[in-house]
């Protein structure tokens with residue numbers, strides 16, 4: 782993290798991924814290129830999702846909160862929540878939120894299935910379960926490599942998505958698309974083709 786005497790003006794944190802990632806301790810910062818959504822991708826995801834004032838967004842597997850905090854900064858009239866299973870990452874997200882003085886983001890510790898998805902108008906999913914398939918892809922050493930777990934999480938997300946009303950919008954980044962029910966259609970693709978915007982029809 783930056784030293785106390787290294788001051789960064791409020792908006793400057795978002796001027797580059799390199800600077801933004803300095804909000805986090807070294808052991809989490811080194812994971813950024815593989816595990817945390819780049820600022821430009823978060824901005825583009827929101828341009829595709831096109832939320833309105835008062836909309837509520839959920840990041841399913843929010844990590845250190847980089848996606849949520851970027852959205853909260855550039856879309857101050859929406860509310861965004863993140864659900865994350867690792868307490869160290871939730872603590873890092875809350876610390877970064879305090880440094881940025883962001884009010885419209887909240888972070889919850891737990892499994893994504895504990896969240897009430899019906900409260901949200903928009904969802905974001907950055908391939909959170911892939912780490913169960915390839916343990917080397919995990920952001921910690923205690924991760925369990927298990928295709929069963931990957932399939933179980935995908936099925937749970939599939940069922941949750943299936944239960945949501947027509948019109949719900951979801952952005953995926955590096956998704957295997959196994960979790961997507963057939964009534965979700967791709968309506969836009971980012972300049973990085975791994976970013977896709979889906980609408981339930």
Ligand SMILES: C[S@@+](CC[C@H](N)C(=O)[O-])C[C@H]1O[C@@H](n2cnc3c(N)ncnc32)[C@H](O)[C@@H]1O
Nearest residue numbers: 817818842843844847848865866892893907909
């Ligand atoms: C690829 S990272 C993405 C982080 C964040 N969404 C971003 O875009 O910067 C996926 C995160 O999902 C979390 N995750 C995986 N399975 C989860 C589950 N069942 N419930 C909650 N979080 C989960 C992981 O711990 C990891 O931090």
